[in-house]
Amino acid sequence: MDDLPKGFRAGAAAASFKKPGRDDLGLIVSDRPCVLAGMFTQNVFKAAPVLVCQEILARYGTARAVLANSGQANACTGEQGLADCRATQAMAAEAIGLAPHEILPLSTGVVGAPLKMDLWRAAVPALAQSLGSRDAEGFTRAFMTTDAFPKFAARELALSGGTVRLTVMAKGAGMICPNMATMLCVALTDASVARAPWQAMFGRAVEKTFNRVSVDGDTSTNDTILGLANGASGVAARNTADLTLLEEALTAILGTVAHMLVMDGEGAKKVIHISVTGAADDADAARVARSVGHSQLVKTAIYGGDANWGRIVTAVGYSGARFDPAQVGLRLCGVERFCKGRPVNDDQEEKLAELLKARDVTVDISLGDGPGTYVLQASDLGHEYVTLNSDYRS
Amino acid sequence: MDDLPKGFRAGAAAASFKKPGRDDLGLIVSDRPCVLAGMFTQNVFKAAPVLVCQEILARYGTARAVLANSGQANACTGEQGLADCRATQAMAAEAIGLAPHEILPLSTGVVGAPLKMDLWRAAVPALAQSLGSRDAEGFTRAFMTTDAFPKFAARELALSGGTVRLTVMAKGAGMICPNMATMLCVALTDASVARAPWQAMFGRAVEKTFNRVSVDGDTSTNDTILGLANGASGVAARNTADLTLLEEALTAILGTVAHMLVMDGEGAKKVIHISVTGAADDADAARVARSVGHSQLVKTAIYGGDANWGRIVTAVGYSGARFDPAQVGLRLCGVERFCKGRPVNDDQEEKLAELLKARDVTVDISLGDGPGTYVLQASDLGHEYVTLNSDYRS
Numbered sequence: 001m002d003d004l005p006k007g008f009r010a011g012a013a014a015a016s017f018k019k020p021g022r023d024d025l026g027l028i029v030s031d032r033p034c035v036l037a038g039m040f041t042q043n044v045f046k047a048a049p050v051l052v053c054q055e056i057l058a059r060y061g062t063a064r065a066v067l068a069n070s071g072q073a074n075a076c077t078g079e080q081g082l083a084d085c086r087a088t089q090a091m092a093a094e095a096i097g098l099a100p101h102e103i104l105p106l107s108t109g110v111v112g113a114p115l116k117m118d119l120w121r122a123a124v125p126a127l128a129q130s131l132g133s134r135d136a137e138g139f140t141r142a143f144m145t146t147d148a149f150p151k152f153a154a155r156e157l158a159l160s161g162g163t164v165r166l167t168v169m170a171k172g173a174g175m176i177c178p179n180m181a182t183m184l185c186v187a188l189t190d191a192s193v194a195r196a197p198w199q200a201m202f203g204r205a206v207e208k209t210f211n212r213v214s215v216d217g218d219t220s221t222n223d224t225i226l227g228l229a230n231g232a233s234g235v236a237a238r239n240t241a242d243l244t245l246l247e248e249a250l251t252a253i254l255g256t257v258a259h260m261l262v263m264d265g266e267g268a269k270k271v272i273h274i275s276v277t278g279a280a281d282d283a284d285a286a287r288v289a290r291s292v293g294h295s296q297l298v299k300t301a302i303y304g305g306d307a308n309w310g311r312i313v314t315a316v317g318y319s320g321a322r323f324d325p326a327q328v329g330l331r332l333c334g335v336e337r338f339c340k341g342r343p344v345n346d347d348q349e350e351k352l353a354e355l356l357k358a359r360d361v362t363v364d365i366s367l368g369d370g371p372g373t374y375v376l377q378a379s380d381l382g383h384e385y386v387t388l389n390s391d392y393r394s
Numbered sequence: 395m396d397d398l399p400k401g402f403r404a405g406a407a408a409a410s411f412k413k414p415g416r417d418d419l420g421l422i423v424s425d426r427p428c429v430l431a432g433m434f435t436q437n438v439f440k441a442a443p444v445l446v447c448q449e450i451l452a453r454y455g456t457a458r459a460v461l462a463n464s465g466q467a468n469a470c471t472g473e474q475g476l477a478d479c480r481a482t483q484a485m486a487a488e489a490i491g492l493a494p495h496e497i498l499p500l501s502t503g504v505v506g507a508p509l510k511m512d513l514w515r516a517a518v519p520a521l522a523q524s525l526g527s528r529d530a531e532g533f534t535r536a537f538m539t540t541d542a543f544p545k546f547a548a549r550e551l552a553l554s555g556g557t558v559r560l561t562v563m564a565k566g567a568g569m570i571c572p573n574m575a576t577m578l579c580v581a582l583t584d585a586s587v588a589r590a591p592w593q594a595m596f597g598r599a600v601e602k603t604f605n606r607v608s609v610d611g612d613t614s615t616n617d618t619i620l621g622l623a624n625g626a627s628g629v630a631a632r633n634t635a636d637l638t639l640l641e642e643a644l645t646a647i648l649g650t651v652a653h654m655l656v657m658d659g660e661g662a663k664k665v666i667h668i669s670v671t672g673a674a675d676d677a678d679a680a681r682v683a684r685s686v687g688h689s690q691l692v693k694t695a696i697y698g699g700d701a702n703w704g705r706i707v708t709a710v711g712y713s714g715a716r717f718d719p720a721q722v723g724l725r726l727c728g729v730e731r732f733c734k735g736r737p738v739n740d741d742q743e744e745k746l747a748e749l750l751k752a753r754d755v756t757v758d759i760s761l762g763d764g765p766g767t768y769v770l771q772a773s774d775l776g777h778e779y780v781t782l783n784s785d786y787r788s
Contacts, residue, residue, distance in 0.1 A: 044719050045711035076707045078736030111704025112737050221708050296690070296775070297783055304784025310505025313470045314615050317439035325438050342472030343506050381690070383780050389691055390698025390776070 002134040003154040005165040005190035007031045007232025011130035012142040015123035017071025017116055018109065025120075025127050026142030028186065029065045029096060030230040035192075036063050036104075037199040037227035039206050047075035047222040048085040049105035056101055061195050064102040066186050066226060067092050068143040070171075071109040072116065075221035084115040091120060095128035106184050108145055108171060108222055140169040143184055146388055147171055151260040157191075157249045159242040162235040164191035166246075168253050172261045183261065185210070185225040187254070191246060192231030194238070201247040202227050209254040213262045213377045259377060268379030272302055274363045279372030284321035286374040288365060291319035293378030302361055303380035307352040309337045312363060323367040331364040332356075396528045397548040399559040399584035401425045401626025405524035406536040409517035411465025411510055412503065419514075419521050420536030422580065423459045423490060428622035429586075430457050430498075431593040433600050435617035441469030442479040443499035444618055450495055455589050458496040460580050460620060461486050462537040464565075465503040466510065469615035478509040485514060489522035500578050502539055502565060502616055534563040537578055540782050541565055545654040551585075551643045553636040556629040558585035560640075562647050566655045579604070579619040579651065585640060586625030588632070595641040596621050603648040607656045607771045653771060662773035666696055668757045673766030678715035680768040682759060685713035687772030696755055697774040701746040703731045706757060717761040725758040726750075 004010060008030050012023040038057040040050050056063055067088065074081045085107075089100040107115070133139075140150040154167040172183030187202075206225060227250075237246045262271050274293050279285035292298055295315040301308040309332050316328060330338035333355035335348045355361075398404060402424050406417040432451040434444050450457055461482065468475045479501075483494040501509070527533075534544040548561040564579035581596075600619060621644075631640045656665050668687050673679035686692055689709040695702040703726050710722060724732035727749035729742045749755075 043708065043711040044717070045707055045722075073704070076704055076732065076735070076737065080736070110702070111708050112702075112732070113704070114737070221704075221711060296779070300780050300783035303780065306784065308504070308506075310467070310470055310507070310615075313439055314437060314505050317437040317615060323438070328439075338470065338506070340472075341470070342474070343470065343508070381780065382784070383777050385690070386694050386697065386775065386777050386780060389694035390700065 003136045004134050004167050005188050005230070005232065007190055007230045008188050009131050010133045010135060010139040011127055012138045013123050013127040013130055015069070015119045017069060017119060023138065023142040024070045025123055026068045026139040027065060027092065027127050027131060028139055028188070029131060030228060030232070032230050032232065033062045033064055034228035034230040035195050035198055036061055037195075037202040039202055039225045041221060041223035043221045043223070045076050045221045047073055047107060048077060048081040049074055049107045050222060050224055051082065052085050052089070053104050053106075053224055053226065056104060060101060063104050063228065064098050065092070065096070066104045066106060066228070068106040068139070068184065069108070069115075070143050070145050072107060072113040073109045073111045073222050074107040074115050075111045077112065077114050081114060084117060087117065088115065088120055091124045092128070095124050096131065104226055106143065106186070106224055106226070108143055108184055111221055136167050136169050140171070143171045145171065148264050151257050151264070153253050153256045155249060155253055157245060159191065159235050159237055159245055160239065161242070162233065164189055164233045164235050164237070164246075166249055166253055168257050170257045170261065183210070183223055185257065187225065187227045187250065189229045189246075190231065190233035191229055192233070192236040193229045193243070193246065197243050198227060198229055201243070201250055205247065205251040205254050208251055209258040212375060213258045262377045262379050268385070269382055270302055270359055270361055270380040272299070272361050272363060272378045272380060274365070274376045274378060276365045276367065276372075276374045278367040278370050279374070280322050280370045281372040282374055283372070284323070285367070285372040287321040288316050288319045288367065289374045289376040291315045292363060292365070293376045296381055299378070299381035302356070303382040305353065305356040307332060307337075307349060307356055312365070313338055316365060321367070327368040329366040331362070333358070333362055397530045398528050398561055399582050399624070399626065401584055401624045402582050403525050404527045404529060404533040405521055406532045407517050407521040407524055409463070409513045411463060411513060417532065417536040418464045419517050420462045420533040421459060421486065421521050421525060422533055422582070423525060424622060424624040424626070426624050426626060427456045427458055428624040429589050429592055430455055431589075431596040431621035433596055433619045435615060437615045437617070439470050439615045441467055441501060441616040442471060442475040443468055443501045444616060445476065446479050446483070447498050447500075447618055447620065450498060454495060457498050457622065458492050459486070459490070460498045460500060460622070462500040462533070462578065463502070463509075464537050464539050466501060466507040467503045467505045467616050468501040468509050469505045471506065471508050475508060478511060481511065482509065482514055485518045486522070489518050490525065498620055500537065500580070500618055500620070502537055502578055505615055530561050530563050534565070537565045539565065542658050543654075545651050545658070547647050547650045549643060549647055551639060553585065553629050553631055553639055554633065555636075556627065558583055558627045558629050558631070558640075560643055560647055562651050564651045564655065578616065579648075581619065581621045581644065581648070583623045583640075584625065584627035585623055586627070586630040587623045587637070587640065591637050592621060592623055595637070595644055599641065599645040599648050602645055603652040606769060607652045656771045656773050662779070663776055664696055664753055664755055664774040666693070666755050666757060666772045666774060668759070668770045668772060670759045670761065670766075670768045672761045672764050673768070674716050674764045675766040676768055677766070678717070679761070679766040681715040682710050682713045682761065683768045683770040685709045686757060686759070687770045690775055693772070693775035696750070697776040699747060699750040701726060701731075701743060701750055706759070707732055710759060715761070721762040723760040725756070727752070727756055
């Protein structure tokens with residue numbers, strides 16, 4: 001596919017961390033140092049690889065490689081987990097001829113499970129051997145867990161000095177909640193960009209994309225986004241116009257991948273697009289959107305194709321946002337069902353039942369005439385979620 | 395069964411509000427005025443009967459009867475809903491010879507659905523005719539919705555002046571979240587008690603009971619607890635000792651009924667007993683307990699009998715409470731699995747799998763050495779919840 005930016009190579013190997021026969025270890029290496037950006041989980045229990053990535057970002061601000069595994073999250077594993085994480089950096093560093101602190105570790109899988117170091121030792125040489133692919137999919141598949149499909153996207157972008165490429169690879173299907181850093185995601189570019197604007201544009205882009213999706217309201221211990229810019233294109237994003245173009249492209253591509261996460265939300269069948277307007281401020285609009293997007297009763301109704309709009313209004317009512325209930329309105333799939341605190345269009349139920357069969361369902365909530373707005377994409381809640389999560393570890 | 399307190403009679407009738415052939419309209423009447431206590435939902439969208447009960451409590455402080463229906467919640471129904479609610483009071487008042495403001499309305503069912511007034515008009519005469527039962531179960535069955543069993547309890551209590559009876563009838567299986575008033579619940583006593591201590595003991599008892607159970611984190615528009623004390627026993631609870639006895643009995647009986655609600659939590663198979671100790675204060679302990687008790691990932695793991703304790707620690711970590719992660723400990727079904735921020739007893743997995751087959755599962759979380767504590771009972775999340783809620787209206 002050749003969809004990685006210039007100067008990056010990928011590899012993957014099967015270490016049998018959880019099940020044999022599938023790649024569960026991935027590696028991406030840049031042929032030169034990359035300017036690094038990073039955002040991390042706000043969970044108090046930060047996984048060992050999160051702590052190590054934060055340390056690299058703060059102390060060096062550059063890196064050369066990303067080393068990712070599925071199967072064990074190496075979270076809540078104490079000092080031993082941290083030592084294990086550093087040992088995997090050292091193993092990979094030796095195999096590919098880099099310094100350990102040039103390698104960014106990412107782990108996902110069962111929380112509390114320690115890394116299986118013997119399997120790491122056996123697999124790292126094969127991983128180093130596999131390096132050479134210019135394909136984003138192989139690495140992306142290596143850090144999938146309950147993901148039903150690999151999530152990546154790539155695009156080219158014309159800056160004033162020439163063309164650069166932006167490639168994003170992510171994993172995530174459960175333990176996903178907005179307003180936190182996010183799941184695992186690696187964004188690569190061959191543009192040359194300075195550290196401060198690169199980090200700043202990640203902060204803004206994530207706030208508009210990953211922070212506005214929700215699967216289950218659970219915030220993982222391992223959420224990490226890494227941005228690596230290696231400049232191998234020879235094209236710099238330096239002036240305001242180029243930085244703005246790069247940020248717009250980054251926001252768009254992260255938005256694409258974030259939508260994939262919700263679509264795949266642990267057995268989700270539908271994506272609920274929640275839009276809130278007229279709130280006192282954006283924070284209140286966000287409270288309402290999250291209250292609706294996290295409501296088990298709303299999510300099961302949408303799953304069942306039941307136009308039970310009263311549950312949506314109920315979730316608005318307990319959100320904690322300030323508003324006048326007599327001013328609230330609701331449109332479900334474009335059909336107005338609640339206006340100024342009263343039900344309307346009772347005769348539209350059949351039409352709504354038909355509209356609710358679609359995969360994408362819109363919920364538009366108007367709280368009044370305030371300036372606050374928010375949008376959130378949430379997954380539904382069905383039998384598949386329960387099946388996937390009631391026995392995840394075995 | 396003769397389990398109502400002295401001076402109360404009950405009745406029920408089938409109005410065919412949702413399905414024909416089952417009682418969906420209930421009435422309780424006292425032969426004399428009752429001192430009234432009440433607690434109500436904190437949802438901004440308060441159902442019409444909630445508004446009417448609040449008005450009666452504030453303006454009169456006494457009542458003679460409770461009129462309850464299932465099938466329609468009469469919430470989010472605007473001015474028409476309020477007018478309909480008052481019309482049902484008037485109908486019942488005429489049929490049994492009381493003033494409308496002596497009749498407390500309670501509604502439950504689909505939010506947004508208006509009352510079916512023609513069915514009310516047809517059923518109220520039969521409801522008045524049915525009055526005479528001294529049995530708590532008939533009334534309780536009339537306001538059941540997805541409840542798998544009727545929830546009521548009665549007990550006698552010796553005060554200094556003689557014996558009084560306390561009877562509690564409740565409904566609720568979904569849209570249940572702590573820290574709010576609660577689902578529908580009627581508590582009757584034939585003790586004589588003044589208004590201020592009666593209301594105050596309800597506030598304290600509800601905080602210790604209904605506010606500490608969670609099914610799905612959704613707070614209904616209709617939550618109401620009513621307490622009616624008619625004094626028909628001739629025994630007064632007036633001195634501190636008697637008031638304390640009455641409050642202890644009330645707390646115990648509300649606790650019994652609250653446990654029934656969680657046990658029946660919309661298809662729940664298990665009750666998760668979450669205890670948090672060592673928090674900075676009780677509010678932080680409550681944050682942790684609710685974060686764990688509302689986590690879809692924790693609830694599905696417990697449903698599946700999977701000892702996935704990492705999900706519990708993860709939910710502790712995103713609760714927003716203040717604590718040192720290196721001091722946190724966790725016991726699951728009594729087995730310590732996490733101690734001072736590290737996993738312990740990896741070899742206890744088989745034993746845990748066996749313990750997790752029980753209906754009651756204990757989760758004990760220690761955050762440090764602070765004085766804050768909280769307990770919460772939460773239901774699990776399984777296929778039955780999804781099935782019940784994905785097509786509730788039909």
